[in-house]
Amino acid sequence: MPHSPASFECADAVELAKGLIGALLLVDGVGGTIVETEAYLRDDPASHSYRGRTPANATMFGNSGHAYVYRSYGLHWCFNVVAEGHGAVLIRAIAPEVGIDKMIMRRGTERNLCSGPGRLARALGITDVYNGLILTEPPFFVQAPSERPSLVSGTRIGISKAPERPWRFGLRDSRFWSRPFTPQQPRNAGKTDER
Template structure:
């Protein structure tokens, strides 16, 4: 996506390399409100989950394997894996073997392409839907997310976010490392209200 196209959407082009080199919870929060495009298709990130190296729910917990090798590489690279043998999931590598799972985004650009990939219904609410809508597969694993086919738009202001425990896991479920854009209709699942 060209910088002038991002400006037309009201976004500031950026390369968030500095933000990637931090721990996973800080990166997960920092990504809320930023926009991600893959070959011009994408939108604003509205939900993330963080996973740290010492986290029993993390793929990096037991050390490097062929499957999780990208998690032990440089921050800012993609870690892609298949969940339950069905859905690709896109993660952004953080510092020290951590990663951030992109759980949902608000579609902004390439909606027709997303609809062709996804069919009717929710386009990017949930990590599997998000990856399918963006055309993510194993060929993206290990790629530097600061380079093509990825393109970023900076958030225009500090978002009003919510924080809660992670979902869809069986270990370390109490860690409050799920972040979302408050009142977004594009979340994979609502956050509990207090």
């Protein structure tokens, strides 16, 4: 689990996405507890690394434990943690706890301050300048939770490719998720899993 480079290096995106829940994340001294993540593996059609290395996704092909920052739909920055095997974990939401005044100033509102990847990046002041930086050194600070948190999981949201994969994770009973978790629907008996 975070705060040592070795812990980032030993986890694929799914394990890292679970492991980051409940961790404290600060960027330049502003942040809070991670309450929602999504995992993207290298062989996942929704992953930016799926079609191979490009200048835009090169950070995903570097060392794990680094920030991968990209612009979504040309509007919002999204903050990810590079995982082992060229995967990544999208940080979808945190509970705002430290530097809330700065977050409000950056967002221009108190509503849903860090709930959703675009809102979170804006509240924390994350832009492409942070792309490729290691999370074990300033401006980042990541600290593992003191106890293993209780998690919920569900399917990923806001994507069109492989949305059925249950790789969205949340801190149970958090009020800061970007969207509620819904129970998974049973799969059709005759359907096969193409993973």
